[in-house]
Amino acid sequence: QGTRDHPPAHTALRDRLLAAVVACFKRHGAVAIDTPVLELRETLMGKYGEEVKLIYELQDQGGELLALRYDLTVPFARYLAMNKITNMKRYHIAKVYRRDNPATTRGRYREFYQCDFDIAGQFDPMIPDAECLKILHEILSDLQLGDFLIKVNDRRILNGIFAVCGIPESKFITTCCTVDKLDKVPWEEVRSEMVGEKGLSPEAADHIGEYVQLHGGLELIERLLQDPKLSQNKLAKEGLGDMKLLFEYLTLFGITGEISFDLSLARGLDYYTGVIFEAVLLQQENDHVEEPVSVGSVAGGGRYDGLVGMFDPKGRKVPCVGVSIGIERIFSILEQRMKASGEKVRTTETEVLVATPHKHLLAARLKLISELWGAGIKAEMLYKKDPKLLKQLQYCEDTGIPLAAIVGEQELTDGVVKLRDVATRVEVRMPFLYLLPKVLPKCRGC
Amino acid sequence: QGTRDHPPAHTALRDRLLAAVVACFKRHGAVAIDTPVLELRETLMGKYGEEVKLIYELQDQGGELLALRYDLTVPFARYLAMNKITNMKRYHIAKVYRRDNPATTRGRYREFYQCDFDIAGQFDPMIPDAECLKILHEILSDLQLGDFLIKVNDRRILNGIFAVCGIPESKFITTCCTVDKLDKVPWEEVRSEMVGEKGLSPEAADHIGEYVQLHGGLELIERLLQDPKLSQNKLAKEGLGDMKLLFEYLTLFGITGEISFDLSLARGLDYYTGVIFEAVLLQQENDHVEEPVSVGSVAGGGRYDGLVGMFDPKGRKVPCVGVSIGIERIFSILEQRMKASGEKVRTTETEVLVATPHKHLLAARLKLISELWGAGIKAEMLYKKDPKLLKQLQYCEDTGIPLAAIVGEQELTDGVVKLRDVATRVEVRMPFLYLLPKVLPKCRGC
Numbered sequence: 079q080g081t082r083d084h085p086p087a088h089t090a091l092r093d094r095l096l097a098a099v100v101a102c103f104k105r106h107g108a109v110a111i112d113t114p115v116l117e118l119r120e121t122l123m124g125k126y127g128e129e130v131k132l133i134y135e136l137q138d139q140g141g142e143l144l145a146l147r148y149d150l151t152v153p154f155a156r157y158l159a160m161n162k163i164t165n166m167k168r169y170h171i172a173k174v175y176r177r178d179n180p181a182t183t184r185g186r187y188r189e190f191y192q193c194d195f196d197i198a199g200q201f202d203p204m205i206p207d208a209e210c211l212k213i214l215h216e217i218l219s220d221l222q223l224g225d226f227l228i229k230v231n232d233r234r235i236l237n238g239i240f241a242v243c244g245i246p247e248s249k250f251i252t253t254c255c256t257v258d259k260l261d262k263v264p265w266e267e268v269r270s271e272m273v274g275e276k277g278l279s280p281e282a283a284d285h286i287g288e289y290v291q292l293h294g295g296l297e298l299i300e301r302l303l304q305d306p307k308l309s310q311n312k313l314a315k316e317g318l319g320d321m322k323l324l325f326e327y328l329t330l331f332g333i334t335g336e337i338s339f340d341l342s343l344a345r346g347l348d349y350y351t352g353v354i355f356e357a358v359l360l361q362q363e364n365d366h367v368e369e370p371v372s373v374g375s376v377a378g379g380g381r382y383d384g385l386v387g388m389f390d391p392k393g394r395k396v397p398c399v400g401v402s403i404g405i406e407r408i409f410s411i412l413e414q415r416m417k418a419s420g421e422k423v424r425t426t427e428t429e430v431l432v433a434t435p436h437k438h439l440l441a442a443r444l445k446l447i448s449e450l451w452g453a454g455i456k457a458e459m460l461y462k463k464d465p466k467l468l469k470q471l472q473y474c475e476d477t478g479i480p481l482a483a484i485v486g487e488q489e490l491t492d493g494v495v496k497l498r499d500v501a502t503r504v505e506v507r508m509p510f511l512y513l514l515p516k517v518l519p520k521c522r523g524c
Numbered sequence: 525q526g527t528r529d530h531p532p533a534h535t536a537l538r539d540r541l542l543a544a545v546v547a548c549f550k551r552h553g554a555v556a557i558d559t560p561v562l563e564l565r566e567t568l569m570g571k572y573g574e575e576v577k578l579i580y581e582l583q584d585q586g587g588e589l590l591a592l593r594y595d596l597t598v599p600f601a602r603y604l605a606m607n608k609i610t611n612m613k614r615y616h617i618a619k620v621y622r623r624d625n626p627a628t629t630r631g632r633y634r635e636f637y638q639c640d641f642d643i644a645g646q647f648d649p650m651i652p653d654a655e656c657l658k659i660l661h662e663i664l665s666d667l668q669l670g671d672f673l674i675k676v677n678d679r680r681i682l683n684g685i686f687a688v689c690g691i692p693e694s695k696f697i698t699t700c701c702t703v704d705k706l707d708k709v710p711w712e713e714v715r716s717e718m719v720g721e722k723g724l725s726p727e728a729a730d731h732i733g734e735y736v737q738l739h740g741g742l743e744l745i746e747r748l749l750q751d752p753k754l755s756q757n758k759l760a761k762e763g764l765g766d767m768k769l770l771f772e773y774l775t776l777f778g779i780t781g782e783i784s785f786d787l788s789l790a791r792g793l794d795y796y797t798g799v800i801f802e803a804v805l806l807q808q809e810n811d812h813v814e815e816p817v818s819v820g821s822v823a824g825g826g827r828y829d830g831l832v833g834m835f836d837p838k839g840r841k842v843p844c845v846g847v848s849i850g851i852e853r854i855f856s857i858l859e860q861r862m863k864a865s866g867e868k869v870r871t872t873e874t875e876v877l878v879a880t881p882h883k884h885l886l887a888a889r890l891k892l893i894s895e896l897w898g899a900g901i902k903a904e905m906l907y908k909k910d911p912k913l914l915k916q917l918q919y920c921e922d923t924g925i926p927l928a929a930i931v932g933e934q935e936l937t938d939g940v941v942k943l944r945d946v947a948t949r950v951e952v953r954m955p956f957l958y959l960l961p962k963v964l965p966k967c968r969g970c
Contacts, residue, residue, distance in 0.1 A: 081560035081562055082560065083557065083558070083559045083560070083603050083606075083607075084557060084558035084559070085557060085607070086555035086556060086557055086614070088558070089555070089556040089557055089558050090555070090556065092558075093556060104872070104873050104902060105897055105900065105901070105902045105903070106897070106902075106903075106904070107872050107873075107874040107902060107903070107904035108872065109532035109535070109536070109871040109872055110532060110535040110536065110539060110871075111529065111530060111531060111532055111535055112529070112530035112534070112535050112538075113529045113530070114527035114528065114529070114635050115561065115619065115621075115635065116527055116580075116621075116635065134562075134582060134583075134585070135582070135583040135585065136580060136581070136582055136583060137580075137581040137582060137583045137584075138583075139580070139581065139623065141623075157529050160529075161529075161531070168532070173561065175561075175562075177585065177587075189560050189561065189562065197907070199907070201907035201908060202907060202908050202909045205886075205907040205908075205909075206907050208890075209907075212894070212897070216897065327890055330887055330890040330891050330894065331890060331894045332894060425555040425556075426550070426553050426554065426555055427550050427553075428553040440651075441776055444654075444773055444776040444777065445776050448658070448776065448777045448778060451551055451552070451658070451662065454551065455551070456550060456551045456552075456553060457551070457552075457553070458552070458553035461643070461645070461647035461648060461651040461652050461655075462647065462648050462651075463648045463651075
């Protein structure tokens with residue numbers, strides 16, 4: 079339950095998505111690493127806050143106590159610390175495991191892919207952070223998901239706000255969690271949780287509310303930098319200064335149109351220390367999908383400067399910033415859209431079916447297909463000694479194979495092949511020698 | 525222990541191997557499926573014989589009892605039965621888990637990739653079987669691993685031999701296991717295990733020995749078809765008849781030069797019912813590697829017509845044949861060779877580094893790199909506001925980036941970019957507008 083088999087149509091679409099993501103990561107010069115799906119149990123403990131109960135543990139069958147990885151960020155931090163690496167730009171695409179209540183209609187499963195890109199190292203402020211946002215922008219654009227918005231905030235700004243509103247530091251994290259709900263529920267509910275459950279004073283809550291409901295761009299950053307209270311707070315000032323720098327870089331990248339400085343963004347995980355961000359898809363006005371799927375955010379990330387130090391015996395820190403693409407949620411949306419439009423995914427890439435019109439021609443088919451494979455052409459044949467021509471052409475139509483290479487007695491005698499365009503039914507006889515260079519460009523769309 | 529992190533150089537080489545394997549599987553028109561790494565414990569039980577003790581089990585944390593998959597064949601059979609699929613050509617590349625004693629120098633780990641291609645369905649004899657061998661031959665050729673040999677046998681022939689040698693059917697499987705050791709130990713040892721441990725009569729053992737030490741091609745098959753005893757045995761006759769057909773197809777594919785009908789090949793797993801095969805690399809005479817790694821077989825497979833029926837409530841059978849490529853062992857060999865030759869793997873594909881020769885030019889770099897990314901060019905820059913030119917060029921040399929696009933004050937004023945070939949140090953000034961189309965073909969080697 080909560081895990082699933084992926085049939086060919088799923089896998090083909092997902093592989094296409096993953097290929098686009100990998101292409102972007104490589105375009106930005108990232109190396110790939112791979113870590114085991116099994117981690118020592120102690121590596122994962124104390125990194126995810128309350129979510130520890132969602133970790134899958136392995137039975138003690140002798141040897142180390144093991145658990146399935148929960149995300150790719152903690153294994154990355156462990157990898158850096160173990161190998162004393164202080165500088166790395168890497169991507170990692172792999173499955174992670176959570177004993178969650180799966181909400182499968184929203185694309186949430188217990189086993190799912192994460193696509194992570196992270197930059198580790200001590201660099202000049204906000205340059206790597208800006209690249210992570212650029213990557214996120216490129217991927218969401220490349221996948222043609224429609225309009226999207228990337229919300230950006232900074233943990234230091236949030237903590238600064240809490241401080242100037244008189245919240246004790248011990249309540250920063252829990253207040254953060256409450257603020258994070260603002261994308262789902264109205265301010266009144268968030269306020270009453272702050273006052274009721276979290277024990278904040280109504281005045282403090284109202285004061286927080288004045289800030290966290292703000293969103294905008296460079297002009298909002300400038301305004302807050304002039305804010306009489308915030309400008310007195312060291313953390314907030316640092317965060318706002320860096321946010322200004324970030325927006326300058328994003329302007330040079332030409333992507334501020336889809337980016338909003340949003341003070342309600344808080345993100346759940348404990349380990350963020352600076353910039354945080356999250357991408358949401360915007361409902362299209364002309365989207366007439368029958369049951370619009372609510373998928374929440376499709377990507378997120380941020381800066382976590384303290385995590386690597388937790389794995390280093392001497393606590394040496396390696397600053398990191400990264401972005402994680404929620405490929406499963408994006409998959410759900412695309413799948414739903416294709417269902418609505420009736421579009422089908424081809425599950426193979428076969429370019430030509432080798433077919434025969436009469437009996438006793440298996441040897442001719444085997445020889446011809448062998449030549450095609452040798453030339454790098456994607457070719458299939460039916461596994462029957464004497465298949466009917468109609469069945470062979472039907473197979474092409476069912477599986478989307480564009481061409482059939484037909485060899486009958488006459489063709490064998492003449493040393494030619496009959497090449498049939500399955501859609502138009504146009505047939506051309508051509509010498510066998512010409513087939514390879516002719517088929518290839520046609521199929522590959524050159 | 526027995527699992528490992530894969531650093532960038534590993535991952536880059538492995539991804540290259542996997543890409544070649546996937547290309548071959550796609551060339552043969554296979555669809556891809558994906559199944560969860562977690563299977564119900566009961567699915568895996570009773571499928572692997574004694575190897576059941578090597579299965580990783582998950583802790584009972586409530587819910588179903590789960591285990592990590594042991595191979596990709598059993599999940600495939602379960603998938604076919606569950607979805608009532610009677611006809612499918614699929615590949616699956618994923619990690620499997622075994623609580624084995626890892627022999628890491630031989631490329632054996634507890635977590636490792638399997639690359640499986642299988643054809644399920646009722647077809648005319650030996651056509652899919654021949655394609656599996658063709659695929660194996662193509663992959664081993666494409667990967668340029670040097671000379672290799674694919675040994676082929678048939679479980680029915682082995683069982684026929686055991687029968688005519690007077691072995692009771694209850695001892696077929698255990699005798700099979702003993703025969704399988706012939707590739708590692710001499711016949712005398714195998715014989716004494718048969719007589720001593722397995723309780724066969726010395727005469728029966730000698731009789732078996734006369735058969736299982738034979739290997740050859742079509743002429744051996746013909747000879748055995750005339751063998752006075754074997755020709756009387758129904759199973760052996762069927763197996764030999766199909767083997768003859770297989771060799772006819774392999775001759776049409778032109779690959780019999782690397783294929784040997786080898787009666788000592790038995791394969792460990794219980795579930796094989798017909799053709800079995802295994803590929804070994806042959807030591808090169810001119811291979812002067814310091815410590816030649818013994819890696820055993822690099823691929824194997826066979827026909828298993830009964831496995832799907834074990835998962836079907838009504839026991840409906842779906843005949844299957846498949847091949848599994850031992851990518852980790854192949855990886856070990858290639859890694860060792862590259863070490864010996866001093867060859868290095870590039871871990872990124874970056875085509876150009878965007879660099880500046882003076883201070884205060886970060887904005888120019890950000891703008892230029894953004895344009896390059898937009899044009900699909902793989903580009904990097906250092907995450908420093910004012911990096912030294914020497915450091916930037918050094919980074920190109922360290923990471924194998926072939927080109928540097930340099931923008932200084934003068935270039936900015938003139939609207940040009942200085943393109944530097946890192947290896948030859950030749951520099952060309954060109955208008956920025958020309959850069960994109962010029963860089964692209966050069967980097968891509970067109």
